[in-house]
Every structure is written in structure tokens, then in C-alpha cells.
Amino acid sequence: MTETRSPNGVKTLSPTGAIKPTGPWSLGSRAGDFVFVAGMRGIDPLSDTLVEGDEARIRQAFLNMQQIAKTEGASLRDAVRLVVYVTDMKRIRPLVNKVQSELWADGPCPPRSIIEVAALNQDDFFEVEGTFYAPLPRA
Secondary structure, three states: OEEEEOOOOOEEEEOOOOOOOOOOOOOEEEEOOEEEEEEEOOEEOOOOEEOOOHHHHHHHHHHHHHHHHHOOOOOHHHEEEEEEEEOOHHHHHHHHHHHHHHHOOOOOOOOEEEEEOOOOHHHOOEEEEEEEEOOOOOO
16 A cells, blocks of 8 residues: 655555546545545446446445545444435436445445536446544554
């Protein structure tokens, strides 16, 4: 994992095995006890291509987010806020609800905003970003 820190100690995250950013942005960052994961899409980290199938792509995006959070000791249950972007609320929201219910099987699910947008990168239809609580060990 490549690690860089700001003068105030914000750690930039770029874990091995994660997707490669499609532009000049970082996959995530840690600021104190919080981990912020950038918008993740359903990109297969092995091929760097979008996963086929709506539900599979949504699931992969959540798994990509989970992978970044996990490198800092957080699980999906440690999510304190999610923001979901979709290009078709009526079609995609039920699939997001289904996948999220499966991934947070024993609940509860974190607070979430879901926003319909005109377009996403590479003409995709779904993106999710998350904020996680992962306390650092105290001396």
C-alpha cells in the first residue's frame, strides 16, 4: 500500500489489489478515527473493467468500498454515512436496496442519501461513497 500524509496527518489510501483511480483522485483517506472512501463503481479490480449486469455491478461497487475501508480496520457495519448516485432512480434504487440489505444482513444499515444524477463517469449508472468509523489504537 502506498502511504502519504498531509502536514496535519491525513493519510491517503491506495491499497494493493484495489481498483485503479480513473482520474486524479485517491481511493480514500483517513483523518483521525474516520475513513473516507471515494465514489466506487462496479469495476473489477483484476481487469479494471465494469462488471456486467446491474445487480452484479452494484454489488461490486459496494465490495470495492468495503475493501478500502477494511484496509483501515473498518467493516461495512462501521459505515456512518453512505451517499449513492444513480442515473435512474426508479430502475436502480430497488437493486441498491436489495444488495445493501444482503450485505448488511443482520442490520442495521447506515444512514444513506441516494441522489439521481444526469450522468456518471464512463456512462455508468451507479456509484457509492462512504464514511467509516475506525478508531486508531490509543497509547
